[in-house]
Each structure stands twice: as C-alpha cells, then as structure tokens.
Amino acid sequence: xxxxxxxxxxxxxxxxxxxxxxxxxxxxxxxxxxxxxxxxxxxxxxxxxxxxxxxxxxxxxxxxxxxxxxxxxxxxxxxxxxxxxxxxxxxxxxxxxxxxxxxxxxxxxxxxxxxxxxxxxxxxxxxxxxxxxxxxxxxxxxxxxxxxxxxxxxxxxxxxxxxxxxxxxxxxxxxxxxxxxxxxxxxxxxxxxxxxxxxxxxxxxxxxxxxxxxxxxxxxxxxxxxxxxxxxxxxxxxxxxxxxxxxxxxxxxxxxxxxxxxxxxxxxxxxxxxxxxxxxxxxxxxxxxxxxxxxxxxxxxxxxxxxxxxxxxxxxxxxxxxxxxxxxx
Amino acid sequence: xxxxxxxxxxxxxxxxxxxxxxxxxxxxxxxxxxxxxxxxxxxxxxxxxxxxxxxxxxxxxxxxxxxxxxxxxxxxxxxxxxxxxxxxxxxxxxxxxxxxxxxxxxxxxxxxxxxxxxxxxxxxxxxxxxxxxxxxxxxxxxxxxxxxxxxxxxxxxxxxxxxxxxxxxxxxxxxxxxxxxxxxxxxxxxxxxxxxxxxxxxxxxxxx
Numbered sequence: 001x002x003x004x005x006x007x008x009x010x011x012x013x014x015x016x017x018x019x020x021x022x023x024x025x026x027x028x029x030x031x032x033x034x035x036x037x038x039x040x041x042x043x044x045x046x047x048x049x050x051x052x053x054x055x056x057x058x059x060x061x062x063x064x065x066x067x068x069x070x071x072x073x074x075x076x077x078x079x080x081x082x083x084x085x086x087x088x089x090x091x092x093x094x095x096x097x098x099x100x101x102x103x104x105x106x107x108x109x110x111x112x113x114x115x116x117x118x119x120x121x122x123x124x125x126x127x128x129x130x131x132x133x134x135x136x137x138x139x140x141x142x143x144x145x146x147x148x149x150x151x152x153x154x155x156x157x158x159x160x161x162x163x164x165x166x167x168x169x170x171x172x173x174x175x176x177x178x179x180x181x182x183x184x185x186x187x188x189x190x191x192x193x194x195x196x197x198x199x200x201x202x203x204x205x206x207x208x209x210x211x212x213x214x215x216x217x218x219x220x221x222x223x224x225x226x227x228x229x230x231x232x233x234x235x236x237x238x239x240x241x242x243x244x245x246x247x248x249x250x251x252x253x254x255x256x257x258x259x260x261x262x263x264x265x266x267x268x269x270x271x272x273x274x275x276x277x278x279x280x281x282x283x284x285x286x287x288x289x290x291x292x293x294x295x296x297x298x299x300x301x302x303x304x305x306x307x308x309x310x311x312x313x314x315x316x317x318x319x320x321x322x323x324x325x326x327x328x329x
Numbered sequence: 330x331x332x333x334x335x336x337x338x339x340x341x342x343x344x345x346x347x348x349x350x351x352x353x354x355x356x357x358x359x360x361x362x363x364x365x366x367x368x369x370x371x372x373x374x375x376x377x378x379x380x381x382x383x384x385x386x387x388x389x390x391x392x393x394x395x396x397x398x399x400x401x402x403x404x405x406x407x408x409x410x411x412x413x414x415x416x417x418x419x420x421x422x423x424x425x426x427x428x429x430x431x432x433x434x435x436x437x438x439x440x441x442x443x444x445x446x447x448x449x450x451x452x453x454x455x456x457x458x459x460x461x462x463x464x465x466x467x468x469x470x471x472x473x474x475x476x477x478x479x480x481x482x483x484x485x486x487x488x489x490x491x492x493x494x495x496x497x498x499x500x501x502x503x504x505x506x507x508x509x510x511x512x513x514x515x516x517x518x519x520x521x522x523x524x525x526x527x528x529x530x531x532x533x534x535x536x537x
C-alpha cells in the first residue's frame with residue numbers, strides 16, 4: 001500500500017499543471033519574442049530626414065565652427081535625440097521632419113526663435129478626418145478634457161507627454177500580446193509617475209511612491225504585470241479604443257470585485273478588443289481566460305450547474321437518511 | 330476505548346477549522362459580485378485569510394502524513410485487497426438498510442481497525458488523492474509565475490484553477506458526508522465527543 005501511495009504521489013506531482021516550473025515555459029509557451037518588422041519599408045523622406053538625424057539621431061554631433069575655423073564635437077541634449085530606428089517603425093514614419101517642424105529647421109545653425117514655435121497636437125492632424133474616424137480622436141479629446149491631466153494643460157500638459165510622436169505605434173491589441181500591451185501602456189504612465197524629474201515639470205506635488213501607494217493591493221507584482229494602470233484609473237468609455245479620462249486618485253477602482261466578478265470591467269478595457277467574441281466553453285469572461293486568469297471572473301456555467309446538482313443530491317440523500325432514522329425511532 | 334491520540338485530535342481540529350475558513354473564503358472569492366448580496370467575507374480579506382489558512386493546512390497535512398508514516402496510525406488507511414468489493418457492498422447495505430432493521434455493524438470499531446471499508450476508501454481518496462491535488466494546485470495559484478504559460482494549447486492557470494476548485498468542491502462534499510456520518514454513533518454527538526476526548530464510545534448500534 002505504501003508503494004501504491006508513493007507512486008500516486010509521484011504521479012500527482014508530475015501531472016499537476018501547477019507544479020511545472022517556468023523551465024517548461026519556453027517549451028510549451030508561445031514565447032514572448034518581440035515582433036519584428038519584416039516589411040521592406042523604404043522611408044519616403046529618408047534622404048531629407050537624414051539631414052536632421054545626422055545630429056539628432058545620436059548622442060554626439062559634429063559641426064564646423066566657421067568663426068573658430070575648426071571642427072567642434074558636442075553632446076546632443078538628450079531630449080532632442082530621436083531614435084531613427086524607432087521613428088521608422090512608428091506610425092509617423094512616412095513623414096518628413098519638416099511636415100511637423102518648421103521648414104526653417106533646414107537651415108543651420110537653427111534660429112533661436114524656432115524654439116518658441118507652437119507645437120502641433122494630435123487633433124491638429126487627426127481631427128475631423130474620415131481616414132481616422134475609426135479611432136474617434138474627437139471623443140478621445142472630449143475624454144481628455146475631463147481628465148485630471150487636462151487640468152495641467154496650462155502648465156504644459158499635451159498629448160506628447162504620453163504619446164511620443166517620434167516613436168508612437170498603435171498597439172496591435174489582441175490576445176497574443178496582452179502582456180506586451182500592458183508593459184507598453186504602463187511604461188507611458190511610469191515615464192512621469194515614476195520619474196520625479198519629469199513629474200516636477202507639471203506639478204508641485206511631492207514624489208509618489210507607487211509601490212507603497214499600492215501596498216493594499218494583494219499580489220501587487222502579478223497585478224502590475226497583467227493589467228494596466230488605466231484599468232483602475234480611467235473611467236470606462238465604450239466609444240473609444242482606450243479611455244483617456246484619467247480620474248482623480250480617490251475615484252480609482254479599489255473594489256476587487258470590479259474585475260474579479262462575472263461582469264469583469266476588464267472585458268470593457270484590457271480585453272475590449274476581443275470581448276465581442278462569444279463566451280467560450282461555458283466560461284464567463286472566456287476571453288480573459290484565453291491568455292490570463294482572474295479569480296472570480298473565471299466561472300464556468302456547466303461546472304456551476306453540475307456542482308449544484310451534486311450538492312443538492314448529497315443534501316437530498318442526507319435528508320432522506322435522516323428521515324428514515326427519525327421514523328425508526 | 331482510547332482511539333484518537335492527542336496528535337490526531339490536534340491535526341483533525343486544525344484541519345477542520347482551516348477547511349471551514351478555506352470554504353468560506355474560497356466561495357467568497359469565486360462568487361462575490363459587484364452588486365451581489367452573496368457577500369460573505371469580501372475579496373481582499375478572503376485572499377488574505379485563504380492564503381493564511383492554506384499555509385496552515387499544508388503544514389498540518391505534512392504533519393499528518395509524517396505522523397502516519399512514523400506511527401501505527403498509517404495502518405488504518407491500508408485497504409485490504411481480499412473481499413474488497415464485497416466489504417464495500419456490505420457496509421453500504423448496512424447504511425442503506427441494515428441499520429434500520431437493527432442489524433449489527435458489519436465492521437465494528439476496534440483498536441486495530443478504526444475505519445470501516447467505506448471509510449477507508451473515502452479517507453484514502455480524500456487524504457492521499459484529493460488533498461495532494463488541492464495543495465499542489467493551490468501552490469500553483471499562490472505562485473502564478475511558476476505555472477506554465479500554456480499546456481497543449483490550454484491557457485495557463487485554467488487547468489490549475491479548475492483542478493483546485495474541483496478538488497475543493499469534492500472535499501467540501503466529503504466534509505458534509507463526513508459530518509453527517511459522524512452523527513451515526515451511539516448518540517448523534519458521541520462520535521464528536523470522541524474526537525475531543527480521544528475515547529470512542531463502543532455501542533452495539535455503532536455504525537461509524
């Protein structure tokens with residue numbers, strides 16, 4: 001018998017899916033290799049733009065100072081460095097630099113006054129254009145105007161604080177890249193909220209310790225890796241791909257059951273893109289389950305019914321047995 | 330007859346208490362909704378208590394297995410191969426009919442054999458099959474990062490979760506039946522008393 005129990009133990013240990021360690025990840029998992037741009041994309045303004053990238057595409061630049069009559073090497077101000085590769089992978093890769101920046105930048109040295117030029121915002125190009133109707137930019141702007149970020153517009157808050165026009169890629173949201181989407185989108189928030197130097201540009205508030213502020217959240221690391229900040233910090237808007245209405249901190253979602261329930265709000269946010277799909281295999285919130293696992297959102301109606309039948313059966317048998325015992329007395 | 334030594338009673342008491350906490354908190358986590366009236370403990374508190382009770386239960390389980398290996402108590406869980414099916418049937422017949430006709434218990438409790446054949450098979454399944462599955466899948470959910478991403482195309486943690494919930498459910502059903510059969514002693518409370526005092530009240534009518 002002991003041998004039998006020992007063998008049973010071994011079998012259980014091997015079979016149980018929960019015990020298989022991460023080493024198996026690479027074997028069974030799909031892997032999270034970064035998607036590569038395999039197109040043979042030729043930038044239409046590569047030649048024009050190269051004149052800018054010559055200095056702005058790297059940390060160090062070189063020019064001839066005619067007054068001194070010699071070559072000067074200098075460091076480029078980090079905020080003015082544009083990653084060329086990222087730019088040519090971005091949504092704006094078909095643009096010439098001077099489509100958005102003054103054509104006078106073609107002259108060097110640049111005039112100091114150019115720094116004062118009014119910068120474009122998303123709606124300047126994307127507003128009122130049929131081509132972009134599917135992204136609902138006007139609705140996004142309306143969302144933003146009710147957001148806490150809008151209150152800082154006078155202090156310099158713009159779309160660019162979150163969306164870098166030189167590298168912005170619309171996240172191709174599907175179930176294969178949920179984790180990448182989460183990491184990408186959270187990096188946008190953390191760029192200011194975890195970088196006090198940038199944070200100070202817009203507010204006089206003291207530094208926020210995000211880890212400490214979220215100490216109340218059970219399994220914090222798992223939450224941070226699997227859901228986005230905006231899941232709890234924005235007001236859901238079903239008309240736009242991603243809600244832009246960041247709520248004041250006291251209105252952030254704190255109730256676990258908003259996500260951990262049969263009508264999980266994740267279906268209207270992180271998993272919105274797939275949520276139209278039918279519920280699978282009797283699982284409520286089945287879409288979430290394809291790639292993730294959320295306690296309380298993972299109910300299966302067939303298992304629920306079966307368990308209720310078994311439960312009722314047992315209670316019935318116990319009740320009947322009790323009745324017989326009482327009768328005997 | 331002194332049947333339940335102190336360590337078994339302590340293990341049993343801790344096991345029962347932790348299991349009740351785990352059922353209440355587990356149900357709360359799985360079935361509480363945003364506007365639900367089914368609100369037993371609340372999610373955040375459920376998570377904390379479920380984790381706490383699970384750790385205690387696991388340590389307690391290790392103590393139980395160790396105790397059974399080093400003491401004679403493990404012997405009570407040995408299932409006899411000969412007359413295996415017949416014994417089960419005669420015990421089931423006794424529960425179903427015999428006890429109402431005043432028949433004698435087919436397998437009276439002795440110091441050498443404190444479980445009847447039906448008890449043995451249920452206890453072995455509960456303690457040596459369902460419990461290990463429950464604990465291992467629980468560990469998989471406690472440390473989600475150690476569970477695999479995908480297993481033959483099925484999304485990660487789903488198998489672990491369904492396994493955990495199914496085992497939890499069957500053990501809860503076991504608990505209901507276990508508590509009920511414990512009212513089948515000389516008096517409805519005598520077997521419960523035995524689990525506190527350690528002494529089994531022997532009686533002709535005894536069935537469990």
